Amino acid sequence: MARMKFYCDAERCIECNACITACKNENEVPWGVNRRRVVTIKDGEPGERSLSVACMHCSDAPCAAVCPVDCFYTTDDGIVLHDKDICIGCGYCFYACPFGAPQFPSAAAFGSRGKMDKCTFCAGGPEETHSSEEHTKYGSNRIAEGKLPLCAEMCSTKALLAGDADVLSDIYRKRVINRGASVLNWGVQYKKAGIDS
Amino acid sequence: MASETNTKSARMRKTVYFSILSLLIVLALPLIPYAFDALAVDVKQNKEDKLVALQSPAINLWNDVRQRNGKIEGTSQVKSVDSGILINKTGEDWRRFRLEILVPYGAYLMAGILGAIILFYLVRGKTLISGGRSGERIPRFTLNQRTAHWFTAGVFWLLAITGLILLYGKFVLIPLLGAEGFSITAAACKEMHNLFGPLFLLAVLAMLILLVKDNFFKLVDLKWFAKGGGMFGGHVSAGRFNAGEKTWFWMVMIFGIALGISGLILEFAILGQGREVMALSHMFHGISALILISVSFGHIYLGTVGVEGTLESMTTGSVDAAWAKEHHDLWYKEMTEDSETIVSADKNTQSGIAQSGIASPDTGG
Amino acid sequence: MLEQLVDGIFWDIALVVFFAGIAWRIVDVIRRPGRNDLAESRNSGISGAIMANIRGFFPRREISPRIRIHVIAGYMFHLGLFILLILAAPHVKFIEEHITGFGWTAMPYGVFVITAMISFAGLILLWIHRLLNPVSQLISRRGDHVATTLVFFVMLTGCMALAESSTGLRLFHRFTVELLMIYFPFSALMHAIMFVPSRAYTGSLFGRRGVKL
Numbered sequence: 109m110a111r112m113k114f115y116c117d118a119e120r121c122i123e124c125n126a127c128i129t130a131c132k133n134e135n136e137v138p139w140g141v142n143r144r145r146v147v148t149i150k151d152g153e154p155g156e157r158s159l160s161v162a163c164m165h166c167s168d169a170p171c172a173a174v175c176p177v178d179c180f181y182t183t184d185d186g187i188v189l190h191d192k193d194i195c196i197g198c199g200y201c202f203y204a205c206p207f208g209a210p211q212f213p214s215a216a217a218f219g220s221r222g223k224m225d226k227c228t229f230c231a232g233g234p235e236e237t238h239s240s241e242e243h244t245k246y247g248s249n250r251i252a253e254g255k256l257p258l259c260a261e262m263c264s265t266k267a268l269l270a271g272d273a274d275v276l277s278d279i280y281r282k283r284v285i286n287r288g289a290s291v292l293n294w295g296v297q298y299k300k301a302g303i304d305s
Numbered sequence: 306m307a308s309e310t311n312t313k314s315a316r317m318r319k320t321v322y323f324s325i326l327s328l329l330i331v332l333a334l335p336l337i338p339y340a341f342d343a344l345a346v347d348v349k350q351n352k353e354d355k356l357v358a359l360q361s362p363a364i365n366l367w368n369d370v371r372q373r374n375g376k377i378e379g380t381s382q383v384k385s386v387d388s389g390i391l392i393n394k395t396g397e398d399w400r401r402f403r404l405e406i407l408v409p410y411g412a413y414l415m416a417g418i419l420g421a422i423i424l425f426y427l428v429r430g431k432t433l434i435s436g437g438r439s440g441e442r443i444p445r446f447t448l449n450q451r452t453a454h455w456f457t458a459g460v461f462w463l464l465a466i467t468g469l470i471l472l473y474g475k476f477v478l479i480p481l482l483g484a485e486g487f488s489i490t491a492a493a494c495k496e497m498h499n500l501f502g503p504l505f506l507l508a509v510l511a512m513l514i515l516l517v518k519d520n521f522f523k524l525v526d527l528k529w530f531a532k533g534g535g536m537f538g539g540h541v542s543a544g545r546f547n548a549g550e551k552t553w554f555w556m557v558m559i560f561g562i563a564l565g566i567s568g569l570i571l572e573f574a575i576l577g578q579g580r581e582v583m584a585l586s587h588m589f590h591g592i593s594a595l596i597l598i599s600v601s602f603g604h605i606y607l608g609t610v611g612v613e614g615t616l617e618s619m620t621t622g623s624v625d626a627a628w629a630k631e632h633h634d635l636w637y638k639e640m641t642e643d644s645e646t647i648v649s650a651d652k653n654t655q656s657g658i659a660q661s662g663i664a665s666p667d668t669g670g
Numbered sequence: 671m672l673e674q675l676v677d678g679i680f681w682d683i684a685l686v687v688f689f690a691g692i693a694w695r696i697v698d699v700i701r702r703p704g705r706n707d708l709a710e711s712r713n714s715g716i717s718g719a720i721m722a723n724i725r726g727f728f729p730r731r732e733i734s735p736r737i738r739i740h741v742i743a744g745y746m747f748h749l750g751l752f753i754l755l756i757l758a759a760p761h762v763k764f765i766e767e768h769i770t771g772f773g774w775t776a777m778p779y780g781v782f783v784i785t786a787m788i789s790f791a792g793l794i795l796l797w798i799h800r801l802l803n804p805v806s807q808l809i810s811r812r813g814d815h816v817a818t819t820l821v822f823f824v825m826l827t828g829c830m831a832l833a834e835s836s837t838g839l840r841l842f843h844r845f846t847v848e849l850l851m852i853y854f855p856f857s858a859l860m861h862a863i864m865f866v867p868s869r870a871y872t873g874s875l876f877g878r879r880g881v882k883l
Contacts (some may be wrong), residue, residue: 149391176474177479203583203587204399207391217403219571219573448803503787622804
């Protein structure tokens with residue numbers, strides 16, 4: 109079975125934010141909720157790199173481990189989804205997630221955040237596939253149509269890759285070989301060290 | 306001298322010295338390679354010059370992302386708290402703390418203390434007032450103090466039960482109630498917990514103001530601890546509150562205020578606190594709560610079943626004079642110096658406290 | 671099915687019992703013959719009635735220290751309760767849908783919760799005081815305790831349903847409210863309505879009594 113993952117190639121990301129726009133549009137994400145975000149390290153300095161990050165669909169998901177009502181489940185494809193009907197909006201998944209993927213629609217006092225919302229790998233949710241409830245609550249279900257997430261499809265430089273982990277790592281491996289170390293490395297070149305690519 | 310070198314004691318001495326020496330040599334043997342290693346430093350350094358500094362591609366980028374060289378925040382068009390942090394490492398620490406330390410050890414602590422109390426009761430039974438009740442009453446807690454205590458106790462138990470359901474429900478209640486059923490329970494518990502939480506903080510502060518005067522530790526309390534509260538060593542002296550009660554008071558104050566403040570931080574997530582602050586607050590909250598719940602079992606036991614004549618101090622406000630003499634003799638002496646404070650138990654006036662409750666113009670504590 | 675019961679027939683029964691019961695009690699009080707007072711009245715009975723109603727809200731100075739907790743906790747609870755009933759968003763929505771057909775601006779969520787906290791604190795303080803104070807112990811009857819418990823549960827189920835995420839919790843709250851409505855006309859809770867005629871009667875009596883100076 110496929111194991112679905114994201115990979116963002118830091119060398120290709122140009123911080124155009126098309127992935128965010130595509131996600132918000134396709135999934136009708138409410139105001140203030142951002143399932144995906146682009147983070148730029150060392151903005152303006154030499155060595156500036158950008159990464160697009162959303163839910164990484166971890167194999168051992170910390171969000172699922174700490175959820176007090178156990179609302180998370182992992183599909184056969186390795187996609188981590190959750191049930192908004194069971195979610196109580198406690199925020200623990202947000203504390204545990206290393207990537208800050210869980211988002212909450214409301215920032216009111218007294219801990220009332222609303223139901224958690226996060227990237228679904230465009231795979232919908234526990235509701236019936238392609239039903240209107242599924243679309244309102246979780247966004248589109250492209251995986252059921254045999255398509256890949258729209259953020260990766262829309263990426264202008266193909267920095268953001270989404271799909272089976274084996275396929276992704278193969279693509280990235282070829283990129284690394286074809287690039288040569290001088291692009292990736294910030295100092296030492298492989299050639300100097302006498303190591304073949 | 307010649308005769309001394311071959312005596313039995315001389316031979317014994319030689320055997321001992323020889324054994325010790327050989328033992329030391331045997332123990333020193335494994336240290337020899339270390340000596341070689343220390344001496345071989347020069348050799349190693351020569352070799353290092355020939356190696357080339359080889360780094361993985363983009364190692365600096367991923368070190369920054371992983372925050373190995375200190376906190377490096379990026380920028381993002383998504384402007385929210387912590388949005389510039391790509392990988393938050395406290396998340397995993399917190400997950401492991403909650404699931405591997407808090408959940409199991411909390412359960413062991415509560416079960417352990419509960420078990421110890423049950424065992425204690427089965428072995429020692431109820432501590433009765435030696436010599437029986439005297440029939441004379443001495444006022445102990447004013448109405449305000451009792452109201453504050455029961456208010457704190459009631460709110461504490463509401464919070465404890467809802468909190469425990471939120472912590473342990475996933476493992477215990479989901480099999481019983483199912484996912485949807487437990488989600489409803491958990492949502493209800495979360496709302497109750499969030500509403501009564503700040504009330505608990507105010508209640509603890511009220512208790513602090515009302516009862517702190519008699520709860521400062523004195524020399525007599527050291528003696529109380531030394532004798533194990535009277536469990537071994539016979540009679541111990543105590544003032545209005547004995548050393549055990551004072552310890553419980555300060556535990557409630559310290560852990561209670563810690564619970565209140567960490568609870569407020571957790572509840573008002575809109576003040577710009579990041580995940581690190583929330584995870585730390587949760588840690589303090591959980592640890593304080595489980596400690597307080599566990600020790601409260603002891604407090605409740607001693608206050609109700611454990612010692613005869615104790616519960617009435619908090620329900621009626623007065624205690625039997627014999628109880629006071631036995632458990633708080635210094636306080637009994639203080640109270641009986643002023644002879645008006647002893648009130649005889651009068652059947653018509655409900656344990657006699659009515660006289661101090663109605664006749665005096667001020668019932669405040 | 672439960673939703674149909676609570677939202678449907680049980681709600682109708684509760685409404686009927688509530689209003690009919692209150693009406694019956696009021697009629698019963700009005701029906702009773704008053705005393706004929708043939709003396710010349712000092713002031714009009716009406717002004718005495720109104721003044722007594724207003725003065726009843728402020729405790730007499732002589733007994734103030736002794737009833738401080740009653741006054742403070744009492745106001746915390748009652749004012750909090752009225753504000754919650756009238757200005758809390760879910761209640762405004764309910765009134766708009768089921769009773770009046772029009773609504774009004776509700777208070778913000780944070781204020782809602784703080785008001786609920788104050789109201790709860792008042793109720794619990796009064797409840798504990800009723801159980802501990804020897805005078806209250808003597809004059810409290812079973813009805814007083816049942817009423818306090820029922821009101822507490824109505825508020826508690828309301829608190830549980832705050833997240834408005836589950837119909838089950840909302841129905842539980844509605845159910846306890848309906849129980850309260852059915853219990854209301856036959857209990858001490860009638861003081862909510864009876865305090866007006868009660869104070870009015872005493873006030874008018876003393877308003878008329880005496881000599882005009």
